[in-house]
Amino acid sequence: MILRVDNLTFSYHSKIVLEEVSFTIHRGECFAVLGVNGAGKSTLLKCINKILIPDGGCVYIENKAVSKMPQIEVAKNIGYVPQRTNVSRMTVFDAVLLGRKPYIKLDVTDKDIQIVKDILKHLSLEKYSLKYIDELSGGEFQKVLIARALAQQPKVLLLDEPTSSLDLKNQIEVLDFIKKIAREKGITVVTIIHDLNLALRFADKFIMMKDNKIYSAGGEEVITEEAIKDVYSVDVKIENIRNKKIVIPI
Amino acid sequence: MQVDIIYKKYIGKKKYVFIMLLLILFILSFIALNLGASKITLIDLIGFFSGINNQDANLIFWRIRFPRILAAIIAGAALSISGCIMQNNLKNPLASPFTLGISNAAAFGANVAIILLDAGSTQSSTKDAVIINNPYIVSVCAFIFSIFATLIVIKLAKLKFFSKEAIVLSGVALGSLFTAATTLIQYFAQDYQVAVAVFWTFGDLGRVSYKEVLIMAVATLISYTYFYVHKWDYNALEASDDIAKSLGVDVEKLRLRSLLLVSFATATSVSFIGVIGFIGLIAPHIMRRIIGSDLRFLMPTSAILGSVLLLLSDTLARTIISPIILPVGVLTSFLGAPLFLYLLIKGEARR
Numbered sequence: 001m002i003l004r005v006d007n008l009t010f011s012y013h014s015k016i017v018l019e020e021v022s023f024t025i026h027r028g029e030c031f032a033v034l035g036v037n038g039a040g041k042s043t044l045l046k047c048i049n050k051i052l053i054p055d056g057g058c059v060y061i062e063n064k065a066v067s068k069m070p071q072i073e074v075a076k077n078i079g080y081v082p083q084r085t086n087v088s089r090m091t092v093f094d095a096v097l098l099g100r101k102p103y104i105k106l107d108v109t110d111k112d113i114q115i116v117k118d119i120l121k122h123l124s125l126e127k128y129s130l131k132y133i134d135e136l137s138g139g140e141f142q143k144v145l146i147a148r149a150l151a152q153q154p155k156v157l158l159l160d161e162p163t164s165s166l167d168l169k170n171q172i173e174v175l176d177f178i179k180k181i182a183r184e185k186g187i188t189v190v191t192i193i194h195d196l197n198l199a200l201r202f203a204d205k206f207i208m209m210k211d212n213k214i215y216s217a218g219g220e221e222v223i224t225e226e227a228i229k230d231v232y233s234v235d236v237k238i239e240n241i242r243n244k245k246i247v248i249p250i
Numbered sequence: 251m252q253v254d255i256i257y258k259k260y261i262g263k264k265k266y267v268f269i270m271l272l273l274i275l276f277i278l279s280f281i282a283l284n285l286g287a288s289k290i291t292l293i294d295l296i297g298f299f300s301g302i303n304n305q306d307a308n309l310i311f312w313r314i315r316f317p318r319i320l321a322a323i324i325a326g327a328a329l330s331i332s333g334c335i336m337q338n339n340l341k342n343p344l345a346s347p348f349t350l351g352i353s354n355a356a357a358f359g360a361n362v363a364i365i366l367l368d369a370g371s372t373q374s375s376t377k378d379a380v381i382i383n384n385p386y387i388v389s390v391c392a393f394i395f396s397i398f399a400t401l402i403v404i405k406l407a408k409l410k411f412f413s414k415e416a417i418v419l420s421g422v423a424l425g426s427l428f429t430a431a432t433t434l435i436q437y438f439a440q441d442y443q444v445a446v447a448v449f450w451t452f453g454d455l456g457r458v459s460y461k462e463v464l465i466m467a468v469a470t471l472i473s474y475t476y477f478y479v480h481k482w483d484y485n486a487l488e489a490s491d492d493i494a495k496s497l498g499v500d501v502e503k504l505r506l507r508s509l510l511l512v513s514f515a516t517a518t519s520v521s522f523i524g525v526i527g528f529i530g531l532i533a534p535h536i537m538r539r540i541i542g543s544d545l546r547f548l549m550p551t552s553a554i555l556g557s558v559l560l561l562l563s564d565t566l567a568r569t570i571i572s573p574i575i576l577p578v579g580v581l582t583s584f585l586g587a588p589l590f591l592y593l594l595i596k597g598e599a600r601r
Contacts, residue, residue: 051495075498082496086341088488089543093257098489101482101497117254129253130260152497 002027002188003048003156007057010040010047017043018054019212025156025205030182031190032199035209036232041192042083044209045158048190049078061155075102079149083160083192087141093129095144096120099151119147123177139170146174150181157182159191163198171195175202196223196247220245264547267540271554275323278558282319282565283311287573313459321458321466322561322578325519326529328470330556332512333530334537334549335477338484339508340414347516347530349418350403350509351425352396356520357451358428359395363388364447365439385457388450389521396517399424404509412505453524453579455564462522469518473511477549480504484545526579528586529560535593 003025010018018040025031033041046052048059050066059066061077069077079099090098096119100112120126123143128136133144142162149157162178163171179202182189193199199206206222208215210231216222223245228236237248284291288310332347340349348354363369369384403420410416436444458466477484483504486494494501516530533556534548541547560578563585567576 046492049496051492070498071495071500072498075496078496080493080496082490082492085490085493089538090485090488091260091542093253093260094485094544095489098482098485098493098497101486101499104482106479113254113257117252120253126253129257149496 001025002062003190004060004063005044005048005057006060008044008047008054008059009056010043010052010054012043016212018047020057021209021214022057023207023214023217025188025190027155027188028182028186029188029205030179030203031188031205031207032203033190033192033207033209034194034196034199034231035215039209040212041209042160045080045160045190045192048156048158049080050074051080072102075152077154078156078158079152079154080158081142081145081149081160081162083164085145087134089132089134091130091132092125092136092144093120095133096125096147096151099148102152115153116151119150122181123147138165139167139174142166142170142174143177146178150187154187156188156190159189161192161194164194171198172201178202196228199223200245200247223247264541264544264551268547268551268554271551271558275554275558275561278561278565279319279323282322282561283315285565285569286310286315287568287575317458317460317463318455318564319561320460320463321455321523322564323557324463324466324470325455325523325526326533326557326560327553328466328473328515328519328556329526329530329560330533330552331470331474331477331549332516333556334534334545334552335484335508335512336530337534338488338543338545339505340418341488342414342418343535344531345418347512348425348525348527350421350513351399351423351428352513352516352520353525353527354425354428354432355395355399356392356517357447357525358432359392359521360388360450360524361432361435361447362395363391364450365435365443367391368443389462393517393521395428396520397513399428400509400513400517404506407509408506412502417505417509450524451579452577453526453582454575454577455523455560456575457524458522466518466522470515473515474549474553476507476511480508481545481549488543488545524577524579526560526582528582528590529556529563532586532590532593533559535590539593 001024005021005023008018008021021044033044035041043052047054048066050071066074093116096116097108097112100108100115104112120129123146125140125143125147128140133141136144142165146162159178163174166174175198178189181187193202200220200223205217205219207217208222208227208231215231216227223238225236225238228234228247235250237250239246239248329347333345336345336347336349337343367387369387403417403424406420407413407416436447483494483499486497486499487501487504491501534552537548537552537555541551560582563581564578567578567581570576
């Protein structure tokens with residue numbers, strides 16, 4: 001067990017955003033968080049790595065309470081890619097190098113540069129290394145953000161809709177890459193994702209959120225026509241094509 | 251070629267820019283040391299054959315020109331670094347050392363000292379009619395009110411968890427409050443007191459001696475050391491608050507300390523030399539164009555460019571209609587405004 005979320009509660013201006021959310025994730029698993037807009041998914045991610053301080057409950061990484069860790073220690077354990085980010089004028093190399101921030105004392109070392117170099121190579125971003133990130137396409141930019149989170153060498157990677165602005169090719173490329181790296185390096189991935197079929201292709205486990213609570217959690221079996229009707233209020237048909245579940249709205 | 255080698259070369263170029271700027275500053279200082287109302291040059295200092303008494307040359311160099319040049323270098327750097335940090339912290343291109351209302355608060359403090367505590371007076375009817383009897387009371391008052399204003403802004407911003415908007419808005423509100431208060435006490439003041447107060451506000455490097463230069467240098471150095479040690483935190487902040495937090499930066503603490511130190515460095519300079527506008531706004535802007543927004547390089551280069559710009563302005567102010575010395579604050583605003591507009595228009599065209 002790598003990540004355990006225990007009774008997490010969060011409210012914003014006395015409006016409850018998260019209510020008693022609990023789940024457990026094992027090493028190397030890919031987790032998809034599903035639910036309609038405003039169900040509390042983004043808030044859940046932000047509460048896990050202390051961008052927001054939860055009102056109650058606790059998050060544990062390898063049985064260590066995140067709430068008791070200094071923020072810099074959290075950063076060494078959890079990488080985070082936000083949904084929206086303002087694009088500042090820095091080069092791809094610098095943007096990824098920023099991921100080494102939790103480890104940098106005063107100046108970057110050759111080791112930091114080496115790590116960034118390897119990650120850039122891994123994501124085939126090498127040729128862009130001195131390009132400014134505001135000149136990149138959506139897919140390349142998303143990859144840079146993921147590369148930055150990977151430079152933190154985290155145990156857990158939190159992704160807030162990493163594919164929402166990408167075309168089909170890039171969606172699949174980015175998700176396949178994340179899955180590959182999760183397997184290789186034993187990184188646990190928690191990602192918010194809206195496309196149910198992409199989620200089914202990508203994730204091992206699913207959490208469905210409804211009205212700021214967990215509706216259901218588990219393997220592929222939790223994605224049912226009834227569950228989707230309850231969570232999204234949409235009638236769907238689930239078909240098996242080539243042994244894969246496919247969700248078709250009707 | 252390998253990515254890491256290309257990157258290191260790219261970084262090397264930025265260091266080269268810093269060295270170039272340092273060289274420019276050095277040459278400029280040398281020129282400034284040789285220019286002035288009295289036609290004394292460095293040659294007179296060493297030369298036995300000149301008609302000018304060595305004693306005079308010594309006095310003019312070491313007591314008048316040299317501290318003035320040092321003051322320009324230090325104040326220019328202090329204002330520019332402060333502007334750089336403010337622009338980064340508030341993610342606002344219009345942020346400057348005076349965004350928190352320091353200039354207005356300092357001016358109010360000086361007015362309190364000059365008018366209410368009667369620290370200024372006039373001499374008969376000569377050109378230099380205004381004299382500040384007790385410059386230290388004025389400086390101390392200006393400093394106290396600057397820090398006081400900062401603390402109020404921070405207190406207000408804290409209610410909103412140091413959001414950028416809260417800081418800017420409370421700074422602007424407090425600034426206008428202090429301006430109103432200044433106008434009010436000037437309304438009930440004697441003519442000569444208002445003259446002295448206005449004269450103080452101009453911003454003039456001629457007021458300082460080595461002692462003040464030293465105090466300014468220490469304040470600037472303390473602030474700069476903190477900023478430089480936290481350069482990566484500022485870089486993370488450049489991305490976004492959430493990203494900075496996810497990278498282990500305590501954003502609220504960083505903002506609080508940055509604001510305090512910016513105010514400390516700025517207030518110290520302003521208390522001794524008055525308000526000098528535009529340097530803190532424009533130097534980081536120019537540097538960002540040349541070198542990018544990486545604070546590792548932006549901070550040191552902006553600092554030097556700030557020194558260069560202020561020294562250049564002051565040298566012009568001293569020589570342009572010599573022997574009359576213009577207040578440098580007027581000149582920086584005159585030069586700064588068109589330069590700023592130029593950057594603005596050029597920047598718009600590029601997009």
